[in-house]
Amino acid sequence: MKDDIKGYVTTKYFDLPEGEPFVLDSGVDLHGLRIAYETYGVLDEKKNNAVLICHALSMDAHAAGYHNGETKPGWWDDMIGPGKAFDTDHYFVICSNVIGGCKGSSGPSSINPKTGKPYALGFPIVTIRDMVNAQKRLIDFLGIKKLVTVCGGSMGGMQALQWAISYPDAVASCIPIATTHKHTAQNIAFDEVGRQAIMADPAWNGGDYYNGDHPSRGLAVARMVGHITYMSNHSMNEKFGRMLKKEKLGYEFTTEFEVEGYLRYRGDSFVKRFDANSYLYITKALDYFDLTQEGSLFDMFKKVKCRFLVIAFSSDWLYPPAESQEIVKALKMNGRDVTYCEISSDYGHDAFLVEFKEETKLVKHFVNRTFKDMEDKNGQ
């Protein structure tokens, strides 16, 4: 876990060599691509033990360990570390910030080399496939030919699926968690509400706000909408119910219910760490995601070669288990090696961040078995 002498992890940066093109799905060539990433554990000599973790909407490259001076570890520290599901005593774990994001990889808040100012809406629209193509450049740069596994929850799961399709020879296994193969109308609708809330904030100013006030109120509302979709009705009732912040109803427009206070807190804390334009770009990438755009799911999975562990959560209503089951079915129809596990949980979509004990039981053996099979094959 310790990647510097002080015992802390640090974020590293990979810049695409000058002049090297990076053509996006939109056809735009994104010059000067930068990818922020972190690694945990040691890459073996054969560069054979690498695992790629893909993050969800609001996360970043800091998946595990501690940054110098911080008391909170990375977002999936429960899963990544010595002896954990992704065991850094054995594996070299990589996590990179998605392009379009705001945590070090190229995105709308990055400086446009052509203008010397932040891209803002001048940044091109990116897709999940673009994010994966960027990760592939990073993996190439690190000299890794084949990943033991590519794993992620939510949007991370979409990237994992895209990896298996785009680079079938570069992944030995794939673990999509709490995800879907395409955004539904309801998914798009919720994202559009969030985008409209941001764009309705006058501080948004057509995306050009980096020199002034940021559209914090709009972004907070967008985040509040998101949070409702991440929790289950059940978990909200268990956690908050109709509990009041004060002793009784105040008959005024203040934050009266605990659930209101929670949402406002989550909204307000989000705006301190996230860029509103990145929220627009990443939700757009999510909405564009549709593996069936160019054919049936069955046809798309003809190309894949790796084995799969598909995990869904019973109370996830953002990407319900039925959508994972469609993925499993299409893979099975192609005769692929697939294991499907539906974890019974009341935590809704958030379960992929919470139910790490159950996930560990499933993931650890799957990764070890995949690695052993890779070694056996190489030893032949």
Next chain:
Amino acid sequence: MKDDIKGYVTTKYFDLPEGEPFVLDSGVDLHGLRIAYETYGVLDEKKNNAVLICHALSMDAHAAGYHNGETKPGWWDDMIGPGKAFDTDHYFVICSNVIGGCKGSSGPSSINPKTGKPYALGFPIVTIRDMVNAQKRLIDFLGIKKLVTVCGGSMGGMQALQWAISYPDAVASCIPIATTHKHTAQNIAFDEVGRQAIMADPAWNGGDYYNGDHPSRGLAVARMVGHITYMSNHSMNEKFGRMLKKEKLGYEFTTEFEVEGYLRYRGDSFVKRFDANSYLYITKALDYFDLTQEGSLFDMFKKVKCRFLVIAFSSDWLYPPAESQEIVKALKMNGRDVTYCEISSDYGHDAFLVEFKEETKLVKHFVNRTFKDMEDKNGQ
């Protein structure tokens, strides 16, 4: 249906006699209460054939028939009229705008007699019980002792339930449709997002906007959130799926998906007919609604005397059938006469406005039977 000689229906107004107090749940006395209402059909001599229809969040007193010069009938015209579920050849149907609203009844956009200016946030917070108490004054004014039935969908259903509890001797039957006995944490959360979207709009100006621009963008976002909760995931996929407005993805931040266009349209058209402050007040009334506030549902229903027809819709995830079943159970435990019907529908919460054919089959007989029993009882 025709209540004037030209064949059109008109909205009427009832003003509480000057000096007559109207004390709200908050303890505030709302002076000068006005109630906008419409009636369809003829009140019989014994004033024995009256039916009260209660409306949902965004509706008003105009439930049926046509206003002069308009081509669209009232919001439940499918259910109210000659030969329809609420047969105006036999019944005198009343619908009044809720207090706190913006369609003629006292609300935040009404003129505060003390200041000569709109109340804005000076209007007191109202509850579902306050709305019902206001309706009772109207019914008293019309000289009606007992309603054949009180019926409503969504927030209208809450009012119907409250009627049965608050005025057990004034209702012979109650038809709560697609409703609940209390707002859950998730219900409150969605409403709070809507309120925050409105309050985040600088035009809202602390509620004081009647002399200038209205907070249209904030209100539109609030309405968009609402609409998502009114539809089912299934109906959204059936109606829109991932259909695009243009031939292909444009890689830009415009309205690209049909579902986005629909939501924006619904949001934009709503702001033309609804007051943002009323949206705050009415959602607050919804969030305050909790029949179990003063005891168990079983205890609350000890007071009721009427018969019930409880209707829920299979795909309603705003007020799921399970919540109607709780109401039915608590009534049954009190030995009350209850019929429960779950209508299989893909339309989500909106089904109560759409599935009028199924509703008619259930409602018509129930109302007629209730009326016959009332007559029999009176004839004894």
